[in-house]
Amino acid sequence: MAERNRLSLEQRLLVLLGTRNYQPLTKSELAKKLGVPIQERQKFRKLLGALELAGKITRIRKDRYVLPKEADLVVGTLQVNPQGFGYVLNESNDGRGDVYVSEENMGTAMHRDRVVARIMRDEPPRRARFRSSREGRIIRVLERANQTIVGTLQHSKKFYYVVPDDPSLVHDIYVAVRSDMEPRAPVVNDKVVVRLEPWEHRHVNPEGEIIEILGRAGQPGVDILSIIRKYDLSTEFPDSVLEEANRVPLDISKRELASREDLRAMPVFTIDPEDARDFDDAIHVVENKDGYTVGIHIADVSHYVKSGSDLDREARRRGNSVYLPDRVLPMLPERLSNGVCSLRPDEDHLTKSVIVTFDRNGRIKGRRFAATVIRSAARLTYPQALDILNRKPGDVVEKEIHQAWRLASILRKRRFNQGALDLDMPDVRVRVDSDGRAIGLVRDENDISHQLIEEFMLLANELVAKATREQSIPSVYRVHEKPDPARLQEFREEILSYGIQVGDLSHRLEVKRFLQRLSGRPEEVPLKIGLLRSLQKAVYRPEAIGHYGLAKSDYTHFTSPIRRYADLIVHRVFMRLLPQQNGKLPRSIDLESICEHISLTERTAADAEREAVRLKKMEYFLGMVNKPQRFEGTVIEVRNYGLLVELKEALTAGLIHVSSLDRDFFVFDPVRRRVVGRRTKQTFGVGDRLIVRVTGVDVFKKQIDLGFVAKA
Numbered sequence: 001m002a003e004r005n006r007l008s009l010e011q012r013l014l015v016l017l018g019t020r021n022y023q024p025l026t027k028s029e030l031a032k033k034l035g036v037p038i039q040e041r042q043k044f045r046k047l048l049g050a051l052e053l054a055g056k057i058t059r060i061r062k063d064r065y066v067l068p069k070e071a072d073l074v075v076g077t078l079q080v081n082p083q084g085f086g087y088v089l090n091e092s093n094d095g096r097g098d099v100y101v102s103e104e105n106m107g108t109a110m111h112r113d114r115v116v117a118r119i120m121r122d123e124p125p126r127r128a129r130f131r132s133s134r135e136g137r138i139i140r141v142l143e144r145a146n147q148t149i150v151g152t153l154q155h156s157k158k159f160y161y162v163v164p165d166d167p168s169l170v171h172d173i174y175v176a177v178r179s180d181m182e183p184r185a186p187v188v189n190d191k192v193v194v195r196l197e198p199w200e201h202r203h204v205n206p207e208g209e210i211i212e213i214l215g216r217a218g219q220p221g222v223d224i225l226s227i228i229r230k231y232d233l234s235t236e237f238p239d240s241v242l243e244e245a246n247r248v249p250l251d252i253s254k255r256e257l258a259s260r261e262d263l264r265a266m267p268v269f270t271i272d273p274e275d276a277r278d279f280d281d282a283i284h285v286v287e288n289k290d291g292y293t294v295g296i297h298i299a300d301v302s303h304y305v306k307s308g309s310d311l312d313r314e315a316r317r318r319g320n321s322v323y324l325p326d327r328v329l330p331m332l333p334e335r336l337s338n339g340v341c342s343l344r345p346d347e348d349h350l351t352k353s354v355i356v357t358f359d360r361n362g363r364i365k366g367r368r369f370a371a372t373v374i375r376s377a378a379r380l381t382y383p384q385a386l387d388i389l390n391r392k393p394g395d396v397v398e399k400e401i402h403q404a405w406r407l408a409s410i411l412r413k414r415r416f417n418q419g420a421l422d423l424d425m426p427d428v429r430v431r432v433d434s435d436g437r438a439i440g441l442v443r444d445e446n447d448i449s450h451q452l453i454e455e456f457m458l459l460a461n462e463l464v465a466k467a468t469r470e471q472s473i474p475s476v477y478r479v480h481e482k483p484d485p486a487r488l489q490e491f492r493e494e495i496l497s498y499g500i501q502v503g504d505l506s507h508r509l510e511v512k513r514f515l516q517r518l519s520g521r522p523e524e525v526p527l528k529i530g531l532l533r534s535l536q537k538a539v540y541r542p543e544a545i546g547h548y549g550l551a552k553s554d555y556t557h558f559t560s561p562i563r564r565y566a567d568l569i570v571h572r573v574f575m576r577l578l579p580q581q582n583g584k585l586p587r588s589i590d591l592e593s594i595c596e597h598i599s600l601t602e603r604t605a606a607d608a609e610r611e612a613v614r615l616k617k618m619e620y621f622l623g624m625v626n627k628p629q630r631f632e633g634t635v636i637e638v639r640n641y642g643l644l645v646e647l648k649e650a651l652t653a654g655l656i657h658v659s660s661l662d663r664d665f666f667v668f669d670p671v672r673r674r675v676v677g678r679r680t681k682q683t684f685g686v687g688d689r690l691i692v693r694v695t696g697v698d699v700f701k702k703q704i705d706l707g708f709v710a711k712a
Contacts, residue, residue, distance in 0.1 A: 009034065010047060015065045018058060024064035025069075048546060053092050053142055059114050068092075072119040074099050075134060077145075080111040082167035087132055088117045090484075094249070097486035098132045100124035105137035106596055108199045108206075111168040112145035132490070145454050146196060149173060150230040152217050153190045161411040162194050162208070164224055167701055174207045177208065186210055187447055189217050191231050220435035222527050223615055224326055231608040237333050245333040248304050248340055252348055256303075261348065264375040267400050268297060270343055271453050273444075274381045275429075278321075278330070279343040280562040282376050284451065291359040292407050296460040297374050299341045300350040301561035302571035305332065307589075312568075317595070319601025321563035323595035324612045325429075326436040330563070337562050345379040348397040351474030351572050354460040354558075367463055369577045385449035404594045405448060408455040415458070419508055422515050425528055428651045430616040434567055438620035441650050457551065457559040462571060469544045470600075475573045476566050476595060479553045480547040491534040498523050499673065499685070505534075508551070520685040523635040525651060537603070540595040565598050614702055617652050619709035621704050624694040632712055633689045638675060640668040645692060645706055654704035656692065665699050 012034055016022060025033060027048055036044045048065065053058045055075030058068045068075050076098070080086035084103035099117050102125075109115045117136035120232040124135040149169060151162040161172040173194050186192055194208035194539040214229065228235060237245075268284045270290070280299040285292060306313045315331050320617070322329040330337045343349050357365045358376040372680045378397045380388075385401060393399040424446040430506060431440040444450075461478070468475040487504040500517060511531075518524050528622045541558075547555040558574070561567040633645040636653065643656040658666050665676035666684070674685030684690075689712035696705035 001603065007446055009036070009044070010051065013047070013116045014056065014067070016252075017065065018070070020387055022070075024060060024066050026064055029639070030065060052645075054140070055116075057116070059427060060276050069117070071130070073139075074117045074119065075142070076115070076117070078106075078113050078115050078138070080106075080168040080170060082170065086111070086172055087135050088115060088136065088138070091406065093187065096523050097484070097490060098634070099136040100181050101136055102131040102331045105135075105450070107141075108202050108331060109136045109138045109141050110144070110146055110171070110199075111166065111207075113141050113146070114143040114473070116140040116142060127365075132674045133384050133486070143197070148229070148232075149196060150214070151187055151194065153177075153186050154229065154582045155188050161205070161699075162192060162210075165191075165230065165700075172207055175210050179211070181210070184213070190545075191215055191217050191222050191226050213494060216597070219436060221326070224324055224436060224612055227612050227615070228482070228610055229330070230611075231328055231604050233604075233608060234318060235329060237314060238310070241314045242333055242391065244310045245335045245383075248336060250340060250349060252373065255303075256350070257348075258699060259371070261370045263297070263351075263353070263372050264294060264348065267396050268295070268376050269378040269380060269400065270345070270376055271380045271385045271399050271449060273383060275344070276381075277328075278337045278380065278562045279376075280341065281559050282343045282458060283373060283404065285400050285407060287403045291357065292362075292403065293354045294407065294455050294456060294459075295360065295372075295430050296352070296354045296356070296559070297343070297351040297372060298460070298559050298567075298571070299343055299562055300352050300371070300571065301332070301336070301341050301348050301568055302352075302574075304336060305342060305568060307572060311336075315568060315697070317400045319565050319598045320605050322605040323609055324437070325616045326432045331565065332562060336467070343374070345376045348373055348375050351673070352571055354463055356463070358407060358664055362407055362414065367379070368408050369464070369467070369687075370437060371575075371576065371578060382444075382447070382449045386447055386451070386592045389448055389452075399451075405452045408452045409448075411455045411459065415455070415551070416512075419550050421511060421551070423509075423528060423532060423549060425525055426598075428613070428617070428649075430613055430620065432616065438616040438623070441617070441620060443649050443651070448675065461558050462554055463557050464558045464574060464577070465544055465554040468556070468570075468573055469554055473575070473576050474541065474575055474591060476540050476556060476569045476591060476598075477544040478538060478547060478557050478566070479543070479545050480549050480555075481536045482548050483535045488535045491530055494530060495499055495527065498527070500527075508548075513607070522636050525638055525646065525654075541600040541655070542591040542595055562650055565594075574653070615699070617650060618702060620702070621631070621652075621654075621694050622652075622697040622699060625696060627694070630691050630693055630709055633690050633692050633706070635686050635690065636671045638668070638684065640670075643675070643690075645690060647692075647704075652704065654692070654694070654706040656690075656708050658708045660695070 019645045021130050027045055031041055031044050031565045057065050060066055060071055074088055075091050076088040076091045078088055084418055086101045088099040088101060092100050101117060115138045117138050119134050119136050121135050124132045149164050151164040153162055156517050160175050160177045162175055175194060177186055191214040193212040195211045196206060196208045199206040204417055214225050265376045268282045270279045270282045272279055284295045284296045300416040305315060308324050318331045321331045351372045351374050353370045356367045366561050388398050388401050389405055389507060393402045427444045429444060430438050431442060465477055479542045485506045485563040492502055502514045505511055518527055527642050544554050556570050557564055557566045557572045561571050571666050632649050633647045635643050636646045642658045644653050644654060658675060662682045666675040666677050670676050674683050677685050691709040692706040693709055
């Protein structure tokens, strides 16, 4: 009853603030206007605070409340460019797009803070027009993103200060250095963690307190440790969690085996990266005269991690595993993630299975769900699977892999014909030595061995989501909302600047056509990244509202419960899909808050992983400075000051400064997107393939300087 009253009051408040003749009122005036009893005023004030924090309402002068749009205000996350300016990423899908903010209009807001910005003018500076149609000024910080900051300690004549590792944090942090700090006093060039103090005045630098010394800058392992601290990631499990994990039996009881469908005789196999240690999905494919039967088997983590246990609470807090170049920060202790739950070959393991029958044309004839036990016959890496697919099959498993790809290729073709977007891109892993130093780069293509597994995992996720929705079972869904048309229009202008013709991107078919035109072009990777940034982020929700990128109305995450808490929840729900079972979530569980939490931990992990890879790439190329090694690259952009070149094997861009092209004086031709030598008439333009060498690396700015060697 109280919940209905609160929602009713919230709705009445929003209606009042949205009326045509509304005059901004204070909280007391609003309470009187809405007839809130005296004894309910404190709850009403809390409601106002919650709505303001959520960005649904905002305060203006004299603490009067309005709807942000009605007062020309925008609520969103501030994204700061290292050059000092930034953008407020509009949270609401109101078609108004993002807002450009100059350095002088940023106030005390910092990178990733949630802020309120007031629109100043409808025309931002020319350089910002691809990202924004308006310019604004930040008037309030709603939430600080950075309670602590990681950086390097430096010293001027009078002050100690910390230079943040993140170049988007453009202000140095003033600190005091005490000689009595334990275990030692920090010294210049130490990597440190600083706790920020309240920052209220733009014209003085922010201040903070050093709370941890991570080690000397450049010391092995300190760089990744800095990222771990920056994103507040956990490196150790509490003792109670490890003790609980150690009590998990390694053997499967006869009673448990008897209660499950026994698939140990099926030719099950796994395909994973070469360095994988946790195997949470396996498949088998059997071809018969009518078509195919496919079993998709997922490690039954929920059998071992019970709801409400210490293991469960810690897994929920972490939300997911984090994969860094030199280590993995798992969601579950190693005894489970790499042992009991991991579908290692020639061992019995408990699984939850989706078993699907297909006709010869790849159409689904039937599906069922089961609690099973399997015994993997083979653990294959992606390169091994690719090798098998590129030759005639030999043994039973190899024949099965060929059968699996025949079916997967049909499913893949049909998926794209039904509207799915091809947003796949190659990936680059960094190889590190025993000290954690970068020693090589490995490019992973999304080849048919990856696509084989991907199609069956997508299928299982979709079928489980559809079943839970149709049976109205509370669950967690993976959703991807339709994009904001304003952001797509801004991205379209950027595409046109590359000389690529494109129509209205608010139509899915036009997005598909654009991606097809983009395939194989030198700008493919940067423009695909640009498209991804223009789309909404996929998140977790308790409602199945569809997945735009995959063009699916039902989708969830079911196939990776070792490394994602969302999948663990879905596995508990999965039991209700089985005959004579009653698996369900505890009544007290708040799916809404869990979905918000695991969406946040996922974004945090992705940011940390990307930053760690970028940092290690920079470390690798720093070792290549002035070395004889040469790299092949493609010019992806031409600017008046140089050529932006994407290095083929690294998927990393470097800059050839026009001043380094010393054989001639080169003039910028913006129309044809090239530079032309005045004397030699030699040209460099988008799409040119070059041989380059590394001449310099700025690790802080994440910038690689290249020298031209020859045209490829």
